[in-house]
Amino acid sequence: MVSFIARVEKEGRVFLPVQVREQINIRSRDLLKFCRVGEYIIVEKKYQTCIFCGQRHDLVEFRSKYLCRGCRSGLLGMVSVPVRKAHLQVAHP
Structure with a gap:
């Protein structure tokens, strides 16, 4: 499991580190799906x-x-x- 800490910017943006983007092949303009499971947020690449x-x-x-x-x-x-x-x-x- 990879974990990191990121700050939410005023506009609501969160920076994803290069290592995370490379692991699941996220490129500029890709869609991401956010799912809330209890107190957790799961992020996955949407195809x-x-x-x-x-x-x-x-x-x-x-x-x-x-x-x-x-x-x-x-x-x-x-x-x-x-x-x-x-x-x-x-x-x-």
Whole structure:
């Protein structure tokens, strides 16, 4: 177990040391999930997932939502309206 002491800044920010960020591969702009369990706060890295199947890899972003290529292909097979590639961005886990 790794432990450290950090001060909460006036704005509510807490600094995570490099060693902690490296251990769980936290990079700038990553999402973190905070869970309160009794008097403890658990912090874990939140991964982008497909809104349909929950897969974390091979994602495409569409209007701030993520779809895996398999679900996207399934949806495209259901519609007859052409999808422009300009609306899709590849997401990086």
